[in-house]
Amino acid sequence: xxxxxPEKFPPLSPDAxxxxxxxxxxxxxxxxxxxxxxxxxxxxxxxxxxxxxxLIRHMxxxxxxxxxxxxxxxxxxxxxxxxxxxxxxxxxYGLGMGTAIMGKEAAMACTLAVETVIGGHYNNQLRELVRIxxxxxxxxxxxxxxxxxxxxxxxxxxxxxxxxEHLDTAVENDADKATPYVILTETIKTGCRAAVWIAERF
Amino acid sequence: xxxxxxxxxxxxxxxxxxxxxxxxxxxYDHLPYNPYTxxxxxxxxxxxxxxxxFGFVKQSLVQGCRxxxxxxxxxxxxxxxxxxxxxxxxxxxxxxLAALKPQIDEEEGKSIGKRVRxxxxxxxxxxxxxxxxxxxxxxxxxxPSNVPLALEELAKLSDEIWFLVDDKTADFDxxxxxxxxxxxxxxxxxxxxxxxxxxxxxxxxxxxxRLADVHNVGSKVSSLASWATFTGFAxxxxxxxxLSRG
Numbered sequence: 053x054x055x056x057x058p059e060k061f062p063p064l065s066p067d068a069x070x071x072x073x074x075x076x077x078x079x080x081x082x083x084x085x086x087x088x089x090x091x092x093x094x095x096x097x098x099x100x101x102x103x104x105x106x107l108i109r110h111m112x113x114x115x116x117x118x119x120x121x122x123x124x125x126x127x128x129x130x131x132x133x134x135x136x137x138x139x140x141x142x143x144x145y146g147l148g149m150g151t152a153i154m155g156k157e158a159a160m161a162c163t164l165a166v167e168t169v170i171g172g173h174y175n176n177q178l179r180e181l182v183r184i185x186x187x188x189x190x191x192x193x194x195x196x197x198x199x200x201x202x203x204x205x206x207x208x209x210x211x212x213x214x215x216x217e218h219l220d221t222a223v224e225n226d227a228d229k230a231t232p233y234v235i236l237t238e239t240i241k242t243g244c245r246a247a248v249w250i251a252e253r254f
Numbered sequence: 255x256x257x258x259x260x261x262x263x264x265x266x267x268x269x270x271x272x273x274x275x276x277x278x279x280x281x282y283d284h285l286p287y288n289p290y291t292x293x294x295x296x297x298x299x300x301x302x303x304x305x306x307x308f309g310f311v312k313q314s315l316v317q318g319c320r321x322x323x324x325x326x327x328x329x330x331x332x333x334x335x336x337x338x339x340x341x342x343x344x345x346x347x348x349x350x351l352a353a354l355k356p357q358i359d360e361e362e363g364k365s366i367g368k369r370v371r372x373x374x375x376x377x378x379x380x381x382x383x384x385x386x387x388x389x390x391x392x393x394x395x396x397x398p399s400n401v402p403l404a405l406e407e408l409a410k411l412s413d414e415i416w417f418l419v420d421d422k423t424a425d426f427d428x429x430x431x432x433x434x435x436x437x438x439x440x441x442x443x444x445x446x447x448x449x450x451x452x453x454x455x456x457x458x459x460x461x462x463x464r465l466a467d468v469h470n471v472g473s474k475v476s477s478l479a480s481w482a483t484f485t486g487f488a489x490x491x492x493x494x495x496x497l498s499r500g
Contacts, residue, residue: 062284066278126424130279131280132428133423141425199283200282201283
């Protein structure tokens with residue numbers, strides 16, 4: 053008699069569950085922030101530089117899609133959203149509007165700083181996800197990890213590619229001509245890293 | 255001395271507070287994590303059968319062990335003692351709710367309010383058999399060392415109900431919704447222990463009043479928020495028009 057194997061994978065380890073819930077929480081908060089940064093920039097550029105608005109609109113639309121995807125994942129997997137989501141909303145919209153008022157170069161420097169941190173952050177998550185996927189494929193019947201985690205890894209890698217594309221757009225649009233470039237980008241990068249640390253946990 | 259005093263507190267905050275905050279990832283492709291071993295589950299469920307008679311006391315646990323063929327002293331494996339029995343009741347009644355989803359979806363229709371009410375009633379009915387002993391359980395849960403885990407269970411119940419009614423909140427409202435439902439549920443649960451009306455009619459009335467209160471406050475908060483947004487934008491526009499006039 054053939055032994056019937058269980059259809060589901062064994063329970064995830066507490067570490068894996070913590071990793072996955074932090075991943076979804078921080079990415080949801082991050083995409084919420086990105087959505088609102090571009091919303092803030094678009095609001096300003098729509099009037100001050102209409103020629104730039106479509107480019108921002110394109111990036112904004114991608115972020116809206118990312119944001120919605122992570123909202124759905126957060127609900128589907130029953131993850132607590134970040135406790136500070138009202139703070140992220142105000143900070144992100146303010147950052148978007150503020151840099152856009154400073155000018156095109158400052159807005160692009162802001163994009164560059166944010167997307168650098170987020171791109172690296174997505175890469176770190178992917179590395180850990182791939183490790184979990186490999187572990188799962190070893191115990192799986194068909195040599196494949198669970199569809200759920202494979203889909204999650206695919207989403208994260210797609211979004212990383214989108215963010216890196218935004219980074220290229222920022223470089224092509226004179227992000228490095230912003231003054232004071234280093235102070236601006238380093239401040240935003242530090243702020244982003246702090247926000248990532250907080251949003252993962254709270 | 256101070257180190258000795260501080261350590262348990264730090265430990266308590268680290269384990270219990272963080273476990274309450276880091277709600278777990280809910281998977282569809284993996285088996286759910288079961289906090290109980292099969293033998294623990296057997297002992298605790300047979301012990302619960304004695305609760306209507308003896309209450310949340312050691313005797314129920316001892317009888318439970320005896321019934322499934324363990325020595326009387328086996329109850330010592332439950333480190334939290336009677337609180338483990340209470341927790342198991344909470345866990346079992348909470349996890350039962352999910353099976354009612356198809357039925358409730360069909361009978362209560364689309365209204366979120368109606369479905370939330372129905373889940374509350376179904377969960378409260380889980381206390382029906384032991385209602386005369388429930389104050390004992392409440393006293394056990396109110397012991398300082400048990401409070402964090404008891405609150406965590408309450409939070410999980412509230413989260414379970416919002417999940418079962420397909421709530422899709424992705425911002426801070428997630429917290430307000432869960433907190434207000436938890437407050438409604440726990441006050442109704444307390445009311446139910448004092449209710450002598452036939453088939454707990456008064457309790458369901460009380461529940462309806464509490465749910466209506468939350469609904470009123472909720473709509474007042476959201477109208478306050480839209481008022482604030484409107485006023486904010488109006489003042490910015492006013493400022494702009496004044497500035498452009500020079």
